[in-house]
Amino acid sequence: MTELVAYLISGIALGSSFALIGSGFVVVHRVTRVVNFAQGSVAIVGGMTSATLLDGLLPHGLGEIAAVLLCGVVGLVIGLLAIGRRGTPPLISLIVTLGASMLVSAAIIWLWGQDPVAPPGLGGSVTILGAEVERQRLLVVVATGVAFAALALFFSRSYLGKGLTASASNPFAARMVGIDVRKMGLLAFGLAGILGGLAGVLIAPSNPLSFYSDLPLVLSGFAAAVFGGLTSPLRTLFGGLCLGVAGQLTAGYLNGSYQTEMALLLMLVIMIIRSRAFVQEEVK
Amino acid sequence: MLTIDRVSRRFGGVYANQDVTLTVAEGELRGIIGPNGAGKSTLFNLIAGHIRAESGTISLAGRRIDRLPAHARARRGVGIVFQGARVFPGMSLLANVMVGAHAHTRAGVVAAALRPPSQRREERAIRAQAEDCLSRVGLLDWASRPAEGLPLGQQRRLQVARALAGLPRVLLLDEPASGLRAAERQELAELIGELRRDGTTILLVEHDVGLVTSLAERITVLDLGRVIADGTPSEVTSDPAVIKAYLGTGDTHAADR
Numbered sequence: 001m002t003e004l005v006a007y008l009i010s011g012i013a014l015g016s017s018f019a020l021i022g023s024g025f026v027v028v029h030r031v032t033r034v035v036n037f038a039q040g041s042v043a044i045v046g047g048m049t050s051a052t053l054l055d056g057l058l059p060h061g062l063g064e065i066a067a068v069l070l071c072g073v074v075g076l077v078i079g080l081l082a083i084g085r086r087g088t089p090p091l092i093s094l095i096v097t098l099g100a101s102m103l104v105s106a107a108i109i110w111l112w113g114q115d116p117v118a119p120p121g122l123g124g125s126v127t128i129l130g131a132e133v134e135r136q137r138l139l140v141v142v143a144t145g146v147a148f149a150a151l152a153l154f155f156s157r158s159y160l161g162k163g164l165t166a167s168a169s170n171p172f173a174a175r176m177v178g179i180d181v182r183k184m185g186l187l188a189f190g191l192a193g194i195l196g197g198l199a200g201v202l203i204a205p206s207n208p209l210s211f212y213s214d215l216p217l218v219l220s221g222f223a224a225a226v227f228g229g230l231t232s233p234l235r236t237l238f239g240g241l242c243l244g245v246a247g248q249l250t251a252g253y254l255n256g257s258y259q260t261e262m263a264l265l266l267m268l269v270i271m272i273i274r275s276r277a278f279v280q281e282e283v284k
Numbered sequence: 285m286l287t288i289d290r291v292s293r294r295f296g297g298v299y300a301n302q303d304v305t306l307t308v309a310e311g312e313l314r315g316i317i318g319p320n321g322a323g324k325s326t327l328f329n330l331i332a333g334h335i336r337a338e339s340g341t342i343s344l345a346g347r348r349i350d351r352l353p354a355h356a357r358a359r360r361g362v363g364i365v366f367q368g369a370r371v372f373p374g375m376s377l378l379a380n381v382m383v384g385a386h387a388h389t390r391a392g393v394v395a396a397a398l399r400p401p402s403q404r405r406e407e408r409a410i411r412a413q414a415e416d417c418l419s420r421v422g423l424l425d426w427a428s429r430p431a432e433g434l435p436l437g438q439q440r441r442l443q444v445a446r447a448l449a450g451l452p453r454v455l456l457l458d459e460p461a462s463g464l465r466a467a468e469r470q471e472l473a474e475l476i477g478e479l480r481r482d483g484t485t486i487l488l489v490e491h492d493v494g495l496v497t498s499l500a501e502r503i504t505v506l507d508l509g510r511v512i513a514d515g516t517p518s519e520v521t522s523d524p525a526v527i528k529a530y531l532g533t534g535d536t537h538a539a540d541r
Contacts, residue, residue, distance in 0.1 A: 162383055162386060163386070172370060173372060174383075175354045175358065176354065176355075176358055176447075177358055177446060177447075178356075178384075180355045181355065
């Protein structure tokens with residue numbers, strides 16, 4: 001029982017980071033129809049940067065925030081590369097994001113080396129239903145909840161959020177009412193960078209990151225986003241949590257090295273089940 | 285208000301618009317008619333900014349807009365109503381119209397982020413303005429309904445409300461009557477008449493000659509990309525060149541409809 005509780009909570013924490021990365025996919029895809037595969041590398045940049053900044057440069061809190069903001073800038077630059085040129089087809093932009101992801105990976109190796117890096121997190125642990133839980137994992141869950149609530153408010157309340165929603169809903173009509181759809185796309189890339197960076201900063205203290213972490217992170221995040229049909233942040237959150245919990249249960253009761261395969265398998269199953277929904281999306 | 289000066293545009297070597305010149309005065313309701321393939325849609329798209337002119341200039345309130353992208357023209361005051369269903373699905377009617385108003389009034393990203401109280405005031409003002417626009421087109425009772433699934437006639441009225449919310453200097457209507465039933469067409473004609481009385485400058489591009497002659501005070505007739513006539517409804521409908529243009533394309537009854 002305590003084992004199960006521990007797996008569930010660490011699964012939810014890990015799933016939260018997948019959900020954050022996945023919501024980055026969703027935000028960009030909704031507005032630009034581009035799948036941004038650089039999303040995982042941005043998360044790693046976030047984790048690495050916070051480790052460097054917290055190593056004597058900035059206090060806790062500031063260091064993490066600075067790392068997340070830097071990821072927003074990185075996301076924006078990737079956006080400029082991918083959709084900066086007017087009229088770039090989404091598939092070409094997708095390839096550009098893949099290339100950007102490799103560039104970022106190279107930069108990570110150059111700046112931080114190949115070994116996993118873990119920034120200091122919240123120390124200590126608490127006992128929940130008999131299970132020892134690191135406080136950092138609880139922080140991940142809480143921060144993700146706050147991030148999703150802020151995202152929902154941003155989309156429904158602010159002008160920029162409405163502009164993004166309108167651009168996603170009908171780009172042609174959005175231009176007609178004076179919305180610069182390309183600028184909205186760049187904004188989405190920046191926002192995705194912030195979400196990815198947040199995921200990296202939060203997860204790195206308990207799951208050390210290296211450039212190798214890119215693929216597992218991007219696949220899991222993408223699987224979560226696919227669960228949300230690449231359009232719904234809320235269903236992405238749910239998908240991410242399911243994926244995290246399933247992965248931790250697999251790791252705990254079967255074998256830890258199956259986690260990524262688990263994500264891939266779930267993604268395939270979801271894509272096959274929901275393929276009709278995707279086709280309808282395309283037709284619209 | 286809107287000045288189009290010797291504007292030309294070719295597609296594959298064929299002129300879709302050739303030296304088109306026309307001026308719409310403030311508060312005027314100008315109709316653009318012409319048989320199929322006359323270049324009406326091209327002219328509309330040139331003004332809206334979907335395509336660029338090869339030569340000639342387009343000015344709005346004395347400032348050139350022909351080099352601006354479509355969204356920037358919208359901000360300068362080109363309000364657009366398309367014939368297609370160009371609403372924002374998944375958003376309520378009110379939200380649709382509010383997007384139109386926002387795009388116009390936004391002070392700046394940073395200001396909006398730093399001054400929440402004033403932004404809240406602005407938000408309230410925008411909501412009130414959006415409701416006013418909805419009531420002008422007679423859709424206020426439906427404000428909270430989702431925009432998808434609306435009948436075509438009401439989708440078009442919603443587009444009118446959204447364009448009005450952006451406080452346009454000139455309202456461009458692209459074939460607003462196409463696909464509408466007779467009753468909807470009548471309602472639309474009444475709406476356009478009301479907008480005209482409120483002082484809105486309107487450019488009405490329409491295939492339905494009868495609708496245009498009943499509403500517009502001046503009509504510009506296009507044929508094969510050129511302006512062939514310009515004048516009051518009775519002048520242009522009795523113009524031999526206009527009659528020939530409509531007869532020549534086999535649309536025999538259009539000119540006297």
